[in-house]
Amino acid sequence: MRNSQTLFFRNASQLLTLAGGPAPRRGRALAELGIVRDGGVLVADGMIVKAGRTRDLAREAKRLKALEIDCRSRVVMPGLVDSHTHLVFAGSRLGDFEQRIRGKTGREIARAGGGILFSARQLAQASQRDLLTRASRFLEQAALFGTTTIEIKSGYGLDVPDELKTLRVIRQLMKASSIEIVPTLLVAHALPRRFRGRKGDYVRFIIQNLIPEAGRRRLAECIDCFCDPTAFDHRQCRRILEAGAAFGMTPRVHADQTGRSGGTQLAVSVAAASADHLDHASPGDIEALARSNVVATLLPGANFFFDSRTYPPARALIEAGAAVALATDFNPGTCPTLNLQFIMSLSCTAMKMTPAEAIAASTINAAYSLRRADRLGSIEAGKQADLIVMGVDDYRKIPYFFAANHCVLTVRQGQVIASRLKQGSRGTRRSRSHALPAIS
Ligand code: NIG
Ligand code: FE
Numbered sequence: 001m002r003n004s005q006t007l008f009f010r011n012a013s014q015l016l017t018l019a020g021g022p023a024p025r026r027g028r029a030l031a032e033l034g035i036v037r038d039g040g041v042l043v044a045d046g047m048i049v050k051a052g053r054t055r056d057l058a059r060e061a062k063r064l065k066a067l068e069i070d071c072r073s074r075v076v077m078p079g080l081v082d083s084h085t086h087l088v089f090a091g092s093r094l095g096d097f098e099q100r101i102r103g104k105t106g107r108e109i110a111r112a113g114g115g116i117l118f119s120a121r122q123l124a125q126a127s128q129r130d131l132l133t134r135a136s137r138f139l140e141q142a143a144l145f146g147t148t149t150i151e152i153k154s155g156y157g158l159d160v161p162d163e164l165k166t167l168r169v170i171r172q173l174m175k176a177s178s179i180e181i182v183p184t185l186l187v188a189h190a191l192p193r194r195f196r197g198r199k200g201d202y203v204r205f206i207i208q209n210l211i212p213e214a215g216r217r218r219l220a221e222c223i224d225c226f227c228d229p230t231a232f233d234h235r236q237c238r239r240i241l242e243a244g245a246a247f248g249m250t251p252r253v254h255a256d257q258t259g260r261s262g263g264t265q266l267a268v269s270v271a272a273a274s275a276d277h278l279d280h281a282s283p284g285d286i287e288a289l290a291r292s293n294v295v296a297t298l299l300p301g302a303n304f305f306f307d308s309r310t311y312p313p314a315r316a317l318i319e320a321g322a323a324v325a326l327a328t329d330f331n332p333g334t335c336p337t338l339n340l341q342f343i344m345s346l347s348c349t350a351m352k353m354t355p356a357e358a359i360a361a362s363t364i365n366a367a368y369s370l371r372r373a374d375r376l377g378s379i380e381a382g383k384q385a386d387l388i389v390m391g392v393d394d395y396r397k398i399p400y401f402f403a404a405n406h407c408v409l410t411v412r413q414g415q416v417i418a419s420r421l422k423q424g425s426r427g428t429r430r431s432r433s434h435a436l437p438a439i440s
Contacts, residue, residue, distance in 0.1 A: 015039020024323030079148025146407035155186030215247025227263030234262035
C-alpha cells in the first residue's frame with residue numbers, strides 16, 4: 001500500500017477515538033475513550049479524513065474508491081506510543097536475571113560486575129552495524145505489538161565515542177524504520193569505573209564534552225538523567241538538564257525510582273516533558289506534578305521484572321490530577337519486553353488503573369509527553385493515520401487476556417507496517433472488501 005492509498009476501516013465493534021478534550025488527560029477525563037460503536041475511519045494521504053459511525057462514512061468512502069478493511073468484531077484504536085525505552089543495547093543481562101532469582105540485590109549484582117556497567121562493556125565491544133541490526137529487529141517486534149511511535153534513549157555508552165555511536169544508530173533507525181522515533185540523550189546513567197569516587201568530575205566531563213558533541217550534531221531531541229540515590233543527585237542532574245536545554249534538548253528525568261532523590265521536584269522546576277518511574281514520589285511530589293504539565297510516566301514492567309512487590313502510586317497520581325502515561329522502559333536490565341499491552345495489563349492488576357485509563361495513558365498522554373499530541377495519540381480528522389486493529393471486540397479484553405498480543409494490524413501514516421493476518425487474507429482489490437479473520 002502506498003501513502004496515497006485511500007483506506008476505509010469499517011464496522012469496528014468499538015472505535016476508540018480518544019477524541020475531544022485537551023491533552024494531556026487528567027483525572028476522570030483519563031478514562032474517556034470517545035468510543036464509537038460500529039465505527040469507521042477514512043484515511044487518505046497518510047492522514048485521517050474522518051472518523052465516526054461506519055454508515056455515516058460509507059458514501060464518502062465509495063466516492064473516494066477507498067480500499068475497505070472490514071474490522072467486524074475488532075477494536076480499532078490509536079497506535080500505541082511507547083514514550084520510554086532503552087532500545088539500543090548489546091547482549092543481554094541473563095547473569096543478572098539468574099542472580100536476582102537467587103535473591104541478590106541490584107547493588108550486589110553491580111558489585112559483582114553486572115548491572116548497567118556490564119551492558120556498557122558489551123556496547124563498547126559491539127559495532128555500529130551490529131547494534132543497528134539488533135535494534136531494527138526490536139522495532140519490528142514493537143510494530144507487531146502495535147507501537148507506532150517510540151522514544152529511544154542512549155545511555156549505555158557512558159563516554160563520548162560510545163554515546164555518539166548509540167545516537168548514530170538511533171539516527172539510522174529514524175531514517176530506515178517504519179515507526180516514528182524520538183531520540184533521547186541519556187547521560188548520567190551510571191558512573192564509569194575510571195571516574196570511581198569522582199562523580200562531580202564525571203558530571204563536568206559530560207557537560208563539557210558529551211552534551212556539546214551530541215548537541216552540535218543535533219543527534220538528540222531530549223535529554224535524560226538518572227536522578228536517584230543510587231546514581232546522581234538533583235543538583236548534578238539539574239546542571240545536566242540545563243546544559244542539554246542550551247542545545248534545544250527537552251528534559252526528561254528518571255525520578256525517584258529506588259528512593260527519593262528530588263528528581264520529581266527537579267522535573268517540575270525545569271518544566272520537563274516527563275518524570276519517569278516515581279516509585280518513591282512523596283505526597284508533595286504528587287501534588288507538584290498535578291499542578292504541572294510534566295507527564296508522570298509509569299513503568300510497571302520494571303517493577304514486575306525486578307521484584308514484583310512494589311509499584312508506583314498510579315491511583316494517587318490520577319486522583320490528584322497528574323497527567324499519567326505508561327511506557328515499557330524496554331531495557332536489558334529491568335524490563336526486557338516491548339509489549340505495551342502487557343504493561344497496560346500490569347497497570348490494571350498491580351496499580352489499579354482501569355482498562356480505559358491504561359489505554360489513554362499509552363496513547364494520547366504518551367504522545368503529549370513526546371510533544372506530539374497535536375499530530376498523534378487519537379483518531380481525529382486531520383491527525384496522522386497511525387492506528388491499530390486489535391483482535392478483540394471489547395477494549396477491556398486487551399488487558400484482561402494478559403500477556404498476549406492482540407494487535408492484528410499496525411498502520412502508520414496510512415500504511416500497513418505490521419500484520420499478523422493469516423496468509424491469503426490480504427486481498428487488496430478495491431472491489432473486494434478486506435476481511436480480518438479471527439486470530440486464534
Ligand atoms: O529505567 N533506571 C535506570 N535505567 C533503567 C535500567 C537500565 C538497566 O538496568 O540497564 C531503567 O530502569
Ligand atoms: Fe529507563
